[in-house]
Structure formats: structure tokens, C-alpha cells
Amino acid sequence: MTLPRSTQISLDATPYYHCVSRCVRRAFLCGRDSKSGKDYEYRREWIENRMYKLAEVFALDIAAYAVMSNHYHIVLYIDREAASKWSLKKVITRWQKLFKASSLAQRYLQGDTLDHCEVTRLKEVVSLWRERLMDISWFMRCLNESIARQANAEDNCTGRFWEGRFKSQALLDERALAACMAYVDLNPIRANIAKTPEDSDYTSIQQRIRAVASGKQPKSLLPFVGGERLSMPKGLPFQLDHYLELVDWSGRHLDPRKRGCIAENTPPILERLGISPRHWLYLNRNFESRFKGLVGSVKVVQQACSHLNKRWVHGIGDCRRFLSATPQI
Incomplete structure (x- = not known):
């Protein structure tokens, strides 16, 4: 049964949310349709441009995104203070x-x-x-309606372009946030349409890598500001270079044809987050399917459930196994 957004979104629990929208009837948002042969690749830019435009209006920042052939992912930060x-x-x-x-x-x-x-x-x-203007449902509405109208007008048809409601996940702690962002950034590599993060078109990771060359961070994306500290500025609580290293390392181990032990030189960010390398790679492949509304350590999920008056949340067992402070090997 579909749950109301009020039971899934609470700014008192977290300002970070992962949203996913998929096209109906396997319609193509972008990319090449194997049946008709028509190329819709240019539509990816529609999504990217609309995301950026809306982020300038809403009190929302984009932490990560990936535009795929028939769906897209976006991780949003709600800036209630602003x-x-x-x-x-x-x-x-x-x-x-x-x-x-x-x-x-x-x-x-x-x-x-x-x-x-x-x-x-x-x-x-x-x-x-x-x-x-700080509601992700209104943000997604403005994003999806605009793209649907453009696509339907171009295809000379009417009706739904997107599946019902968008899917959302509340990212309750640093472990969930890092795992989800990497999952989103590695979408093109898992789908075998890109070999490296820097070759992943229409993704946040590509924008961040391109900006590194100039020694800056993209103005259109929520910046990395380092670990938690007093007078913490607004931004992602990780080092940018550590995150890029983590995504690069993860991408090298996502090929299902590769077997064997994982290299010992794993990124240090995993040690700080307390996630085992094997569990991290599992999350990179299965984050969206293993977790539903609330994602984080068991403690923070239970706290969020109490605040939202929920007795139980789907995926609590996986939260305990993969996102606990002392993961089980």
C-alpha cells in the first residue's frame, strides 16, 4: 500500500532525500529506443537543465543525480534555515x-x-x-510535469509519461548519505553505458570531476565541506577528494564478472563511516532495492520511526547488517 509523504519525510529527522522517477510502459526518457530506432539522448539535457533551474528557486540543493534512459535519480538537501x-x-x-x-x-x-x-x-x-518551496514533492512535481509536457508534445501523444508517484528514501545519517550518493553516481557504470565516472554523462560525479581541474566545486551542486565540526558550514560532511577516490574505487569493483578478494588499499572514508568494503560494494549494487522509506543505522531509523509514529519500517534488518557501526562480515 502506498504511504503518504507525511510518514516518509521529516525535516527533524534529516534534510537529505533520494528521489527516483521512472517512465511508464518502459518509455524512453533519453537514449536510443531499440524498437523504433529513434534517439532521445538530447532529452537528458532537459532534465539536467530543469533540475538546476528549480534548485535556484526552491530552498533545495542538489547533492547527486544521474539521468538514465528511462528514469533518473536525484539526492536533495532541504535548506530549511535559508x-x-x-x-x-x-x-x-x-x-x-x-x-x-x-x-x-x-x-x-x-x-x-x-x-x-x-x-x-x-x-x-x-x-x-x-x-x-522547501517541499521535495513540489520540486518533483515541477520537474516531472515540465518534462512530461515537453515529451508528450514532441511525441504527439497524451497521457501519463511518468509512473504514479516518485519514489523517495530518507537518508538519516552519513553512512546512508554516502552509500546513496555513490549508488546514484555509479548508475551509468552499473548499466554498462560508461566505463569511468568521468565518462558518465549527465551525472553529478562528472560535473564534480570536471570542476576539480579548476580547483573549484560546481556552483550548481551542494559542496563538500569536510567532516563534522563546530560552526559546520552548509554542505556534504565529507572530503571531496576522499569521496571521488571512493567512487572511483567502487566503480572498479562493480563488474559482476570480476571475482576474487578486494584490494587492501580501500578508501579511508570507509573506515571513518564504519562500513566494510564488501558491504559497501553490495550497497552500491542494491541500495535502491534493499531499502524503502527510511535508511540509516538501526538507532537513527528507530528514532525517526518514533518521531513519525511508525511501529516498523521495511528494510530494518538490512540497516542493521549493512549500515551498523560495526558491520558483520
């Missing part, structure tokens, strides 16, 4: 970039004098818009 500081004018201006604002909001922007009742009503409406 949204809470937006002025009335800033919220209205952002909302107007996507939707038509009310006549009351337009009068406010034009500098018209509003009476007490009108100001009260405007604040209520703006409060609703503020909530929506």
Missing part, C-alpha cells in the same frame, strides 16, 4: 518564477498600501508558498 530567512518579497519573487502569484502579492510587490487584513492574509499565503 527558507526561514527569506523576506515576504523574496518568497513572492521566487514563487512567481514558477506560478502566477495572487493579485494581493502583485500589489505588494508594486508597493501598494495594504490594510491590516490584507497584510495578514498575504502573510498566510506567503507562509504556504514558503513551505512549498
Whole structure:
């Protein structure tokens, strides 16, 4: 049974969420359709550009993404603190970039004098818009509807382009976040459409690798800021070079035809996260299928369940096995 988003999303539990949308009837989002022979590769850019545009409007940052032939992955960070500081004018201006604002909001922007009742009503409406601008459901709606309209218009057809609702997973701790991001970044390699991370087109990992050459991080992506510390800036709690090394190392071990022992020179980030190399590689292949709504160590999952009034969560056994502080070998 499909669960309401309110039982899966809680900013008090985590600001990080992994979302996946798939096309209906195995329709092609991008890539070449083997039956018709038509090439839809250019549609990947539609998704990528729309992601970036929406991230500039919403109080959301993109941590990772991968656009595949008939689905896409995106890991989002909800910046509640930034949204809470937006002025009335800033919220209205952002909302107007996507939707038509009310006549009351337009009068406010034009500098018209509003009476007490009108100001009260405007604040209520703006409060609703503020909530929506840090809501992943509204973000995904704006992303998917736009792409569906473009694709249907191009294909001269109507009806659903995407499967029902998008799938979401709450990433409750660093282990879940790192494993999910690597899983997303390695999608093209698992699908055998790219040999290396730097050759993985329309992925966040390719954008990060390209930016490394200039000694910077992509402005369109949530930056890596290093390990947890006092006065922690906004960003991913890992070293960028350690993460890139981890993804590169993981990609070299994803080929199912390769057997044998895992090299001893595993990336140090695995030691800090407390994940065994074998379990890490298993997560890189099976993260999406093994976990459902809540992902993290047993302790944080149980805490999130308590907050969401859930008695049980699917995949708790795998959380204990693969994402515990002292993994079982």
C-alpha cells in the first residue's frame, strides 16, 4: 500500500532525500529506443537543465543525480534555515518564477498600501508558498510535469509519461548519505553505458570531476565541506577528494564478472563511516532495492520511526547488517 509523504519525510529527522522517477510502459526518457530506432539522448539535457533551474528557486540543493534512459535519480538537501530567512518579497519573487502569484502579492510587490487584513492574509499565503518551496514533492512535481509536457508534445501523444508517484528514501545519517550518493553516481557504470565516472554523462560525479581541474566545486551542486565540526558550514560532511577516490574505487569493483578478494588499499572514508568494503560494494549494487522509506543505522531509523509514529519500517534488518557501526562480515 502506498504511504503518504507525511510518514516518509521529516525535516527533524534529516534534510537529505533520494528521489527516483521512472517512465511508464518502459518509455524512453533519453537514449536510443531499440524498437523504433529513434534517439532521445538530447532529452537528458532537459532534465539536467530543469533540475538546476528549480534548485535556484526552491530552498533545495542538489547533492547527486544521474539521468538514465528511462528514469533518473536525484539526492536533495532541504535548506530549511535559508527558507526561514527569506523576506515576504523574496518568497513572492521566487514563487512567481514558477506560478502566477495572487493579485494581493502583485500589489505588494508594486508597493501598494495594504490594510491590516490584507497584510495578514498575504502573510498566510506567503507562509504556504514558503513551505512549498522547501517541499521535495513540489520540486518533483515541477520537474516531472515540465518534462512530461515537453515529451508528450514532441511525441504527439497524451497521457501519463511518468509512473504514479516518485519514489523517495530518507537518508538519516552519513553512512546512508554516502552509500546513496555513490549508488546514484555509479548508475551509468552499473548499466554498462560508461566505463569511468568521468565518462558518465549527465551525472553529478562528472560535473564534480570536471570542476576539480579548476580547483573549484560546481556552483550548481551542494559542496563538500569536510567532516563534522563546530560552526559546520552548509554542505556534504565529507572530503571531496576522499569521496571521488571512493567512487572511483567502487566503480572498479562493480563488474559482476570480476571475482576474487578486494584490494587492501580501500578508501579511508570507509573506515571513518564504519562500513566494510564488501558491504559497501553490495550497497552500491542494491541500495535502491534493499531499502524503502527510511535508511540509516538501526538507532537513527528507530528514532525517526518514533518521531513519525511508525511501529516498523521495511528494510530494518538490512540497516542493521549493512549500515551498523560495526558491520558483520
